[in-house]
Amino acid sequence: MLKKIIYASLIVFLSGTAVAQTPAENYIETYKKVAVTTMNQHGIPASIILGIAIHESASGTSRIAKYLNNHFGLKGKSGPKPIKSAYKGYDNVDDCYVDFVSFLKNQFTGLFTRYASDDYRGWAMGIQRGGYAHSRTWASQVTAIIKKYKLNELDTPSSSILQSNVSTPAESEETSTYNVRRGDTLIRIAERFRTTVKEIKNKNGLTSSMLNIGQSLHL
CATH class of the missing domain: 3.10.350.10 (LysM domain)
Incomplete structure (x- = not known):
């Protein structure tokens, strides 16, 4: 009986001290600097970049993310890639991030003057209304991700990750x-x-x- 109590207590202790990161948290840790850099260069909220990427790529675990390096659900020719798909393929994830910025600048030009780089709600609704996704709940799904992981904290200059990189x-x-x-x-x-x-x-x-x-x- 004593052994069972000790064993049960050990399990409770270990479960409380060893908390693994979720796929979304791992994704944020990997790409948050890229998102902040992109925001500083182009004015797109870092929270929107990460929120959309997490939503569209299932935190980098979807087939198109794994095999095509496509983290934003952008469609087009995939080239000589491991899977046939209507989605675009990239040599690496960086290329996908760069292409996402180009896509927004070409298709959603008005957003860059209409919304500030910390107005993630405005950006999400603007991108949805522009036809980026067919789902009527797409914007609310993206903003829910942003709220859950507090990604909007990356949108303010005071919390910019780049300021500590000397x-x-x-x-x-x-x-x-x-x-x-x-x-x-x-x-x-x-x-x-x-x-x-x-x-x-x-x-x-x-x-x-x-x-x-x-x-x-x-x-």
Whole structure:
């Protein structure tokens, strides 16, 4: 009897101390810096970027997210990818984020002047009314995700994650070239050197966001 009580107590203790992150929380941790960088560069709320991505990709676990790197449900040619789909395929997730911004700028131009970068409710309704999704509850589903995980806290300058990212002397703004390291992406390099993905691509004649370790980039 005593052994059963001790065993039960141990289970309760462990369940209370070891709380695993949900897929959505893992997704937020992985992409929140990308979302904030995108907000600072283009004016789209970081909460909207993450809220839509989590909703459309099931926190990065859907088939199109896994096989096509498509996190926003954007449709188009998928190219030579593992699965046939009506959804667009990308070489990496960064390309999908960049394409999502381009899509909004082309299809929802008015939102950028109508709503502030901290008005996630306005953005969600505006994107829904513009035909991004057919469901009448799409905007409320996205805003529910934003509220649940308090993603709107990323939309205010005081909580900007980028403010704590100080470049080291070897990575200052005056650096003219940079050698790609393991784990680097164009978005993260642009964030580090306070530039844009478009600027890096233009300076280096890049047509995609694919990078190789050791590759030299002009900044």
